[in-house]
Amino acid sequence: MIFSHEIYMFNILIVDDEKNQREMLKGFLAKKGYHTLVSSNAKDALAVVREEQIDMVLTDYQMPGMTGQELMQEIKKINPFILVVIFTAYGTIERVVTAMKSGAYDYLTKPIDLDELLIVIQRGVDYLHLVEENRELRDALSQRYSFKNIISGSGKMEEVLSMVSRVARADTTVLIRGESGTGKELIAHAIHFNSLRAKCSFIKVNCAALPENLLESELFGHEKGAFTGAIQRRIGRFEEADRGSIFLDEIGDMSLALQAKLLRVLQEKEIQRVGANSSLRVDVRIIAATNKDLEQGIKEGSFRQDLYYRLNVVPVFLPPLRERKEDILQLIDFFQEKYNRQCQKQVKGVTKEVRDQLFKYSYPGNVRELENIMERAIVLTRHEYITLRDLPPNLISDLQEKDLALGYIGSDPSSLEDSVLALEKELIDRALRLSDGVQTKAAESLGISERVLRYKIKKYQIGN
Template identity: 50%
Template structure:
């Protein structure tokens, strides 16, 4: 929660000694703290003052934390309330969660966990407003509604897009699988002078060389079996607009030569035709490969690389912008809660901690898949670690939850292997070559395992 003033926290407890201790410790973390000695005092203060967060004991002499929570939420449903409880009252704390509390902490308090929970609650309450403010601040006049993030890495990316988009320069977007390269391409087109014309998106890795050539350049009637009429290609569809060639690094040397001609001469020829057709197209490409290495090893044309690399744009992996994870997770939570018609209030502190510590080899796409899965599996109000994928590990090198299950004898090795394969395929968006690489096996071995486990 970032505002022009310190975050104001109301601490509510009828134990004077505990109240003073909490006020001193929380105040030392940079928060502005106020106190109330019972639930009724807290209710009155909330109605007359502005607080960003409430930390409240569940058992008090005059008005309990549960009763105060209900009245505070009725007056201000947005304010996050963290409940404190003794071990014997955990059932009551869970009831408080159902009635709108953000989370609960068990006494005696773990102050590291308290600090983390306060931070999470603040982020949860201020995510949408903060993201909108940051988007305006970082992006200037850039219209990029689907790009989410406030990290320094994303600030640099947004600044680059704001400069590059209005030009007509060829752009090469570099980034790992799942980082959102297509979103960047869409934003470039959306903020360019070509915005009123077509944006045509092509996944070069999904088409064979022959089919890709026909798709891009079109073909004449009779050019090949099944070509019963002339067909205009995607370059013509993108005339005066933008064409986005995703996974350009997967194209063959022959196709690279044809693309070089388009870049140099701004002209194409249909397959089977002799007519030279002029095209006015801005070309944006993307790859998860390091094309400089591909050039050095002879797999990519050097002249084409320099033609494509006029304006390189690098999209950071999610592990290098972890501060964006809460924003992204909240965005996906709302998306899939709405889609599945579920009322989900947020993530538990432990679940969010796991999201922050995980390395996300599949990047934003993997995070989105994890949140969607969690929402589908959820039966309560808050996503906990129980709904998160089993392959997530602690950042301190903690034990893989899947491995822990095997050690405890709860799952077979076959089940664990199948789970790992499915998770890796999901993280790589079904790319079997990339999945095999990450699993440390050959593509043929992966194929055999898919067949063995009846995975299509």
Template identity: 45%
Template sequence: MSQPNRILIVDDEENVRLMLKAVFSQNGNTILCADNGEQAIELFKHEQPDLVLMDIRMPNMDGIEALQHMHAIYQDIPVILMTAYAAVETAVEALRLGAFDYIIKPFELDEMKLLMARALQLRDMKHEINLLHRELSDSYSHGRILTNNPKMMELCRAIAKVAQSHASVLITGESGTGKELIAKAIHYNSPRAKGQFIKVNCGALPESLLESELFGHEKGAFTGAQIQRQGLFERAHQGTLLLDEVGEMSPHLQVKLLRVLQEREFERVGGNQIIKTDIRIVAATNCDLKSMIERGEFRSDLYYRLNVMHLNSYPLRERPEDILLLARHFLQRFSAENNKDILGLDISAISILEEYKWPGNVRELENAIEHAVIMSTGYIIFSDDLPEHLQRVKNMPSSGVTPITPFEQNVNLKDNLKNYEKSLILQALNNNQNNRVQTAKVLGISLRTLMYKLQEYCIE
């Protein structure tokens, strides 16, 4: 805390207030004091401190209730709660309600100073997160694919090669695996990047509307066609057209699409003027087109015209390395969009995300994180913030990990806390493949502290 700050100290014990004021009034800090929750809220509202240190157990209004009022006024000001009554449940509740952290009396002043220094970084963190969000949004809009998976990295290398050609591309894969993102990556890394990227879902429109959407129509071509209208083949000239769910296209439109691919020309609906077009066709589907060809549902000549280059997107269950990478990306994105300062995921939430099979793939993960951000009231995403169907995962036995049991009967509080801490560390190590640097980062502690804890609990 090298820069002067405004610190609000809230405690009903005068000696505690005086001690903290004497310690933290150094370095030019301005200290505000309150001996109850109501007074603290008024000072918080009018003085807007940089940081709040507040006791939990106070008469009339306790620290938890005061925290809720403060969080409703200004979410950006970190609040550290103090208590002599060390209960894991209280700590978790405080974090869930928006407290930056929780410290147990009596505490070491060095520990408090370190905690305060971390909390004060929150004033700048929101700005940094917003900047990062904008950078990531820009890169995503230009087709950037985030991955740590070897197969996906190989796919990215293939995309880079395919992008430089003018060949048609067929992208296959399950729903929600990012086929549109692959198509964007091809377009924005190709010589056509300055042209338009246009997408149409072939399964979302009736045949007549899809035909008009693709080819355009002349005035009077059908009832309601009061003006001439350009189709997507014209609008995407010198750009890229993504035909999503191409397997849903009718046989009639398959014939017309084949001509565009072969001759690079077409006529509008109701017209006879030949229109030349210079476009790249990228098709995407989750259907097995070869089986459809055998059943007579898809033209083999069209398939081979589309399938000059073939790329396959992998389901999320086959790329487990990407689950947390993508989750944290979506967390930054939705945190910024919802004007929240959510810093990370609780270990229990991480465990659920890693254990779940993700039948809806990346799209389902994206929706789950958006739901969690909206439901969260603090700085950390907990398992209870996740969609209800994901929460059931925590009640299922995970792969080799002993479930965390924060309280055991007939064991004193100190031993319970140690058991709980050991369980958290073991689960974090397992989730991070025993990578100690990553484990320390997830737990929010230094590597030195983690090494000390491993020695203390005899964890190999």
């Protein structure tokens, strides 16, 4: 069924050298709610097609200068999706056959039967809707498929993914930011495999893992004899990534000297192997990631501002897990399935207490930490459901500490100082118990000196 607002969006161009015919059609279609434009010759018609968003062209076959069929062929060069309907005089069926063969959408014989015309147009509207729907469906499918390993239960993550799918195809440099374990590498993968470069290599380099000189030859390669130990020419990762993408992980840890070299690559799109005299052109898309505060790095002089601007063309921020708790439950299910498969287990789920604890926890290690917790629990558990005992002890104690803290503060909110003192006493007491009364150990676990610890023990009269 066609709704009126959709009819208005369907633009029809009428091309006919006979004024009366043009006007009649325009008037008739306007009454039926269609938006139309008119041209009296092929040349004008092509100009309109170039400038306007036209969905269908109704053209006469016989016109001075160019036939309707020739016009159709020119139109298709500009926009192959425009539907062209050709009007022919009665008895010229061969023309119709060739026109249809060369891509006309339909034809009508003159004099035009207006009811028939309406049917043809409505079929065109439906057809374009189908094409559009189909395209959207395919897009959605390919998106779901290629992002199938990325969980997004929260609006924040949905936003990230929609940004990622848009940016993937744009071929621009991308800078992915986020705390450790938030999924930066996962997103870098998704960008590459959803880009036009997907069939070429995705090369990953961890800029924090190698000392400066090694990293340089890792990235750009070296010539034989470039330095002691360079017994053979080596192809660098940039060259390997040619026509594909390079993922520069932990870019914030790159030395200033290498930053300068990388900047040159970004500007010139050329690399120079260590020890080489000439440069090589490379066509590489750069996807960089860091958990460092680059803006602070710029202020402190440890990160080049010009490189920052070159990299930060499209920034993608991955929020920490504690700021998108809606993702937690879906991630639990996702990892449960993943590790059931990997460990050949059949764990059915987590108990309510576990779910609550996992929901409350703050995840300094973000998604990776949750993943590790789930993996460990699935390996350890002897039951169908993961219980509190399958969670790491530090997680439970971290949560208890928070409850404890809140308990003190909650007990008498009017006196913050008393609460803090009581909490401090409790923590010292516990640290001493956990270290079997060994003060050196207790002091270390609390991050204070032994002298301060002794003073506080006395102050709170602990152990008396």
